[in-house]
Amino acid sequence: GQNIDQPTEMTATEGAIVQINCTYQTSGFNGLFWYQQHAGEAPTFLSYNVLDGLEEKGRFSSFLSRSKGYSYLLLKELQMKDSASYLCAVMDSNYQLIWGAGTKLIIKP
């Protein structure tokens, strides 16, 4: 079966750095997405990785290792507004997105 694993919940301090990990086992691989979802709202796109390595976009970076079936999302200079759930999703060989259950990130002052 196909599986996406990410921690259920993480806590971090305002101004700090946090890394959210995602491991996956899917039928084929056509890219990995990270989305942010605030409570009661729709998911919004953060990043896309299809090749190994690090993609940096402002305070957010995403890393991919296809050989290890592993990705992480790195959030720097955390702000209170970063409190949200972060969803990892992999596009499989049928071009269907397989979603993890999400990591709820709690930011403390």
Next chain:
Amino acid sequence: IAGITQAPTSQILAAGRRMTLRCTQDMRHNAMYWYRQDLGLGLRLIHYSNTAGTTGKGEVPDGYSVSRANTDDFPLTLASAVPSQTSVYFCASSEDRETDTQYFGPGTRLTVL
């Protein structure tokens, strides 16, 4: 309209009733999707459409039907609602199914009693 709109925002429905959730996008995207999101689970694909006039089944299609008469609209119908269909439903679209980022509507919170 900017992006994707969904209606209604929320609905309480008696079991056995028929319900259509509406979704409209103004981005001229070819592909559209319906997901359900339940606590502790990832988003699960119900149905999708690669382009107007075509639809396909996702991971959890039973009890749901869709149509894609034109590019902009992608309604989801529950023919006879059951309590297990209580969920938050998100419509999404992308320029193409194979490579592009999906953009989500605000969601419909449905409760079936």
